[in-house]
Amino acid sequence: EVQLVESGGGLVQPGGSLRLTCAASGFTFSNYPMHWVRQAPGKGLEYVSGISYNGGAPYYGNSVKDRFIISRDNSKNMMYLQMGSLRAEDMALYYCVRESVLTFDIWGQGTMVTVSS
Amino acid sequence: QSALTQPPSASGSPGQSVTISCTGTSSDIGAYNFVSWYQQHPGKAPKLMIYEINKRPSGVSDRFSGSKSGNTAFLTVSGLQAEDETDYYCSSHAGSLHYVFGTGTKVTVL
Numbered sequence: 001e002v003q004l005v006e007s008g009g010g011l012v013q014p015g016g017s018l019r020l021t022c023a024a025s026g027f028t029f030s031n032y033p034m035h036w037v038r039q040a041p042g043k044g045l046e047y048v049s050g051i052s053y054n055g056g057a058p059y060y061g062n063s064v065k066d067r068f069i070i071s072r073d074n075s076k077n078m079m080y081l082q083m084g085s086l087r088a089e090d091m092a093l094y095y096c097v098r099e100s101v102l103t104f105d106i107w108g109q110g111t112m113v114t115v116s117s
Numbered sequence: 118q119s120a121l122t123q124p125p126s127a128s129g130s131p132g133q134s135v136t137i138s139c140t141g142t143s144s145d146i147g148a149y150n151f152v153s154w155y156q157q158h159p160g161k162a163p164k165l166m167i168y169e170i171n172k173r174p175s176g177v178s179d180r181f182s183g184s185k186s187g188n189t190a191f192l193t194v195s196g197l198q199a200e201d202e203t204d205y206y207c208s209s210h211a212g213s214l215h216y217v218f219g220t221g222t223k224v225t226v227l
Contacts, residue, residue, distance in 0.1 A: 033214060044120070044221040045155070045163065045206050050214035059214035062118050095162060102151040102210045103168035110162060 002026035002106055004096045009111030016086050020111055022079040022096030027106075030054070030074035033099040036081050038092035039110075046092070049081065050099070063089070083113070091115045121146065121207055121219035128225040129197045137222045139190040139207035145217050147188040151210035154183060154192045158203045166205075167192060194224065202226040 008020040022034070035050040049070040050059045058070045069082040079096060091114050098106035122140040129135035139146070139154075146152055152170050155163035165174050167183040170190065180195045190209070194201050207219035 035214070035216070037218075045157075045208075045218040046120075047208075047216045047218055050216070052214065057214065101168060102149075103153040103165060104155070104163075104208070104216075105165050105168070105174065107162040107164075 002098075004098065004106055004108035006094060006096045006108045006111035009094065009113045011114045011116060012086055013117050014087060014115055016115075017082070017084045018086065018113060020081040020083065020094055020096075020113070022081075022108060024077045024079070024096075024098070027098075029077040034072060034079045035097045035099055035104065036070065036079075037095045037097050037104070037107075038090075038113075039095070040089070040092040043092075048094070051079065086113075086115045088115050118211075118215075118217060121209060121217055123205075123207060123219040123222045125220070126223050126225065128227055129194075130227045131197055131199065133197050134193055134195045135197060135224060136191055136193045137205055137207075137224070139192070139209075139219045141188050141190075141209055141217070143188060145188075145209040145211040146185065146190050148212075149210045150185070152183065152185055152190040153208045154181075154190075155206045155208065156203060157206065163206065197226050199226050 005023045036048040051070045067085045072079040093110040095110045096108040097104045154167040157163040171183040
């Protein structure tokens with residue numbers, strides 16, 4: 001079964017850091033670009049960041065640029081999102097998403113990040 | 118990187134059709150034929166319903182269809198059913214690894 005499982009979310013103070021992890025299974029992870037998409041409580045979907053199949057040329061949305069770093073380890077079928085200088089507006093459910101044919105075909109269930117003092 | 122514009126709500130009676138618009142720019146929807154639509158039920162992850170403007174993944178009902186004209190894409194849900202009542206989001210490829218989502222539309226079955 002194709003599956004994406006996020007972890008690493010939790011409560012963090014403003015200005016703090018957190019590392020999210022996405023574990024992939026059921027498909028050849030190294031063949032696919034991967035992305036993070038977030039959804040603040042009661043709000044819509046927001047694109048966060050993406051990384052190519054081999055880890056090159058990452059892309060970041062304007063709201064997280066220079067604060068977040070996306071990476072992947074194809075040997076472990078894992079993707080990561082290192083988040084720094086966290087703000088209240090970063091509080092959201094973070095989804096790990098697989099890209100196929102320039103669409104997001106597989107979504108994880110998400111991991112919640114809460115930013116609060 | 119502005120969000121694509123969708124109407125906040127749309128509605129229709131059971132059996133009728135509802136069409137949702139998704140307006141972008143010449144840098145996203147107008148530039149690429151890679152528009153997707155996602156359905157999201159409360160508390161659930163989004164589900165891909167339409168990709169490449171009008172293609173359906175395996176298992177998605179043919180009551181869902183998509184189209185595009187210029188900088189605007191459309192999702193039509195025909196033969197509305199109670200289970201269709203939920204939120205829908207469009208997205209568009211916007212170059213390289215860049216994607217942009219729509220603001221979301223809540224569909225109500227009257």
